[in-house]
Amino acid sequence: xxxxxxxxxxLIFFSFLIVSxxxxxxxxxxxxSEMDDYFIENAQSExxxxxxxxxxxxxxxxxxxxxxxxxxxxxxxxxxxxxxxxKK
Amino acid sequence: MIGNLPYVAVVIFIGLGIxxxxxxxxxxxxxxxxxxxxxxxxxxxxxxxxxxxxxxxIYTQAPSGQAMVLPTPQALTLTSIVIGIATTALILSVxxxxxxxxxxxxxxEVRRLKG
Amino acid sequence: xxxxxxxVKTVTNFVYGFIIIFGFYIIAxxxxxxxxxxxxxAVVGSAFALLLVSYGSLNSQKFxxxxxxxxxxxxxxxxxxxxGFSGLGITFFYNFLxxxxxxxxxxxxxxxxxxxxxxxGVIPLMNIAVGLEVLSAFGVIVLTMASAAEFTKKKExx
Numbered sequence: 001x002x003x004x005x006x007x008x009x010x011l012i013f014f015s016f017l018i019v020s021x022x023x024x025x026x027x028x029x030x031x032x033s034e035m036d037d038y039f040i041e042n043a044q045s046e047x048x049x050x051x052x053x054x055x056x057x058x059x060x061x062x063x064x065x066x067x068x069x070x071x072x073x074x075x076x077x078x079x080x081x082x083x084x085x086x087k088k
Numbered sequence: 089m090i091g092n093l094p095y096v097a098v099v100i101f102i103g104l105g106i107x108x109x110x111x112x113x114x115x116x117x118x119x120x121x122x123x124x125x126x127x128x129x130x131x132x133x134x135x136x137x138x139x140x141x142x143x144x145x146i147y148t149q150a151p152s153g154q155a156m157v158l159p160t161p162q163a164l165t166l167t168s169i170v171i172g173i174a175t176t177a178l179i180l181s182v183x184x185x186x187x188x189x190x191x192x193x194x195x196x197e198v199r200r201l202k203g
Numbered sequence: 204x205x206x207x208x209x210x211v212k213t214v215t216n217f218v219y220g221f222i223i224i225f226g227f228y229i230i231a232x233x234x235x236x237x238x239x240x241x242x243x244x245a246v247v248g249s250a251f252a253l254l255l256v257s258y259g260s261l262n263s264q265k266f267x268x269x270x271x272x273x274x275x276x277x278x279x280x281x282x283x284x285x286x287g288f289s290g291l292g293i294t295f296f297y298n299f300l301x302x303x304x305x306x307x308x309x310x311x312x313x314x315x316x317x318x319x320x321x322x323x324g325v326i327p328l329m330n331i332a333v334g335l336e337v338l339s340a341f342g343v344i345v346l347t348m349a350s351a352a353e354f355t356k357k358k359e360x361x
Contacts, residue, residue, distance in 0.1 A: 002145070003111070006110055006111070010106065010110060014103045014106075017099045018096065020091060020099075021095035021175065022092055022095070022096070022278070024090065024092060024095050024097065024293045027093070027095065027135065027140075028129055028136075028140035030139060031137075035160065039159050040145055040147070040331075043159075044312075044313050047220075047298050047301050047324075047326060048298075048301040048302055048309070048310060048323050048324050049234035049311065049322060049324075049326050050146060050147040050148045050153055050318055050322070051091055051146045051233065051234050051235060052146065052147075052163050052241075053133065053145060053159045053166070054233050054234050054330070055326060056241065057161050057163045057167070057249060058326045058329045058330070059298050059325075059326060061163060063287075063295065063296060064167060065329075066283065066284070066287060066296075067172060069336055070280075071171050071174060071338070072170060072171070072336065072337065073336070074174075076174075076273075076344060078178050079177055079179075079181045079192075079343075079344055079347055079348070080177060080343065082182065082185055083347050083351045146235075146237060147311075147315055147316060148236055148316070148317065149234045149313065149315070149318070150315050150317075152314070152315045166241055167241075170241050170245075170337065173245075177344045180348070181347075184351060184352065186328075
């Protein structure tokens, strides 16, 4: 009984997802691209790097990358602390 | 319809992940569902930033005069992939510890309290 | 994890050096070609996983030291934070080396160019810092989970 109710709910949710995917804007034509055009135009003169993605990751959004590195460090610390008592 | 096929692929990824989370009881299968949803979201971000007929946003020996793909969704996806790997490692470690304590991976049998 | 057959170990001895050097190439050229710290670190981490799978977790602890890898990880994160704080005269994460003429300070040619290694300001240094952190993080995760899996299997048998 529970499984049937869950299945009906899942089917309704999935059909809504499919309808919204079909009704989205056409693939390959971004609606708003002013910020990215600024990055593509000015990344070489402002940061001096040829790779625009790297200059976004490390220069324009460096604080984001700092948080990401902290998340990776915390995950490693969590794995080590979880297996700390395990001796071979 | 046929032009929006990448969005349909994203929806199938996320739908399969949610189906796995709702109906499966094994912890490893639940981890696979979480990874499926992650991959769907990454594909969605990349799909939003695509421009038809454009090249990657790198100037080293690129063909001149071409339009370039939006760089910001690619940067966000880059950070998202590494965070996904870290959380997947943590989920699998917790599953290993649960298997060591309880001797099973079924979520219905893990419920009982045990020191 | 037991060690695998002699064929696998021979192929691993051939290949793993090339994989590690390719990863460091991706890290060092992150501001010119596709790639960067995260991707190159992941490539080097896959070389560590290859060594671990082919030699087994007990044998590979002789040449993959977990303590040295965790030291590298802390060093990478601290180097990244120090590089972020050094631009604090203007803003946090300011690119203070770009177009200055010193280290990595040449101005890039605007438009399509063949690429100059000495550009990018603080970005190549940050690539190296993040690459060190990611490769040692993957190595530590893989080594720790492999040794814990050994213990889980032993307890299951007894």
